[in-house]
Amino acid sequence: MMKKVLVTGGAGFIGLNLVNAYLKDGYEVVIVDNLSTGKIENIPTGVTFYEEDIRSQNFIEIVKKEKPDLINHHAAQIDVQYSIHQPVEDGSINILGTLNILEAARALKDEMDISLIYASSAAVYGDPVYLGIDEQHPIQPISYYGASKYAPESYMQIYHDLYGISYSIFRYANVYGIGQDPKGEGGVVSILVDKIVTDSLFTIHGDGEQTRDFIFVDDIVSANLLASKHPINTVCNISTHTKTSLLDLLQIAEEIIERKIETVYQEDRPGDIKHSYLLNEKANQLLNWKPQYSLKEGLAKTIQYYKEK
Structure with a gap:
């Protein structure tokens, strides 16, 4: 029997890539997205789409009506700087929104088995005490965004213990690729690709020695x-x-496009950590998962796509 998945944030960057993969894999797909950052043109044919906020009572009614086997939760407020200026709204979307999704799953639990996937973030770890960061690393976020991504993890574990709702929580490193919007909190790679395609200045905050784990x-x-x-x-x-490092990322990009990228330096931004990379053995053990793309391969694919576009 065909499985049904409901993807929150399915019109956004990771969401659109997920939706296409689910369709290819034979899933029936439902998207719920309020289009605050997602784009209507990202929604493919062959899916059921609801323009709705995950915090609404309507969302619970949608879940009851659609009866998905799985809710893949990628709707979120993801801008670190926004969270620092608007902590209440950040918490409302990321914490209360996820709680509403858990309540929707609980409403279905008597009828059917339902499982959840929740996209968390490396931001929960804050400034690393040690590198590479494993899942036992202390949780000490330095932004409200990091805090608002962590709180739902605890709720999800308790909903599992109380109601038997299965779940998977993924703390993502710095995700980049096709479909990422360079505007707003686009992520450094999407901003860099945009500057390459438009042949404009790329801004480096700080000294460029800061490191990230780009996936x-x-x-x-x-x-x-x-x-x-x-x-x-x-x-x-x-x-x-x-x-x-950011400077290494620049160098790899320059190798791919075979020219220099013009840069300008500005001061560090508040809430940004200096160094980060995450261990991934646990995902390998539990899911038999390993990343397949090197940074150069993924970056080349991304640049090629936007050049042709």
């Missing part, structure tokens, strides 16, 4: 597809286990 969106999708079939009822990092 291609196709690798994120493959982890989600595995957890869709086998919920792990725990949390794990989805990462490349590799640290790359």
Whole structure:
């Protein structure tokens, strides 16, 4: 029997990649997105779409009506700087929104088995005490965004203990790839690709020595597809286990496009951590998952796509 998945945030960056993969895999797909950052043109034919906020009572009614086997929850407020200026709205979307999704799942639990996938973030760890960061690393977010991504993890574990709702929680490293919007909190790779395509100045905040763990969106999708079939009822990092500095990222991009990228330096931004990379052994053990793309391969695919577009 065909499985049905409801993707929150399905018109956004990771969401659109997930939706296409689910369709290819034979799932029936329902998207719920309020289009605050998602785009209507990202929604493919062959899906059921509701323009709705995950915090609404309507959302619970949608879940009761559609009866998905799985809710893949990627709707979120993801801008660190926005969270610092608007902590209440950030918490409302990320914490109360997820709670509403859990309540919707609980409303269905008597009728059918339903499982959840929740997209968390490396931001929950804050400034690393040690590198690479494993799942036992202390939780000490330095932004409201990090706090608002962590709180739902606890709720999800308690809903599992109380009501038997299966779940998988993924703490993502820095995701990049096709479909990412360079505007707003686009992520450094999407901003860089945009500057390459438009041949404009790329801004480096700080000295450029800050490091991140950059993971291609196709690798994120493959982890989600595995957890869709086998919920792990725990949390794990989805990462490349590799640290790359901003200056290294620039150099790799310059090798791909075979020219220099013009840069300008500005001061560090508040709430940004200096160094980060995540271990991924747990995902390998529980899901038999490994990233398939090097940064150069993923970046080349992304640049090529936007150049042709």
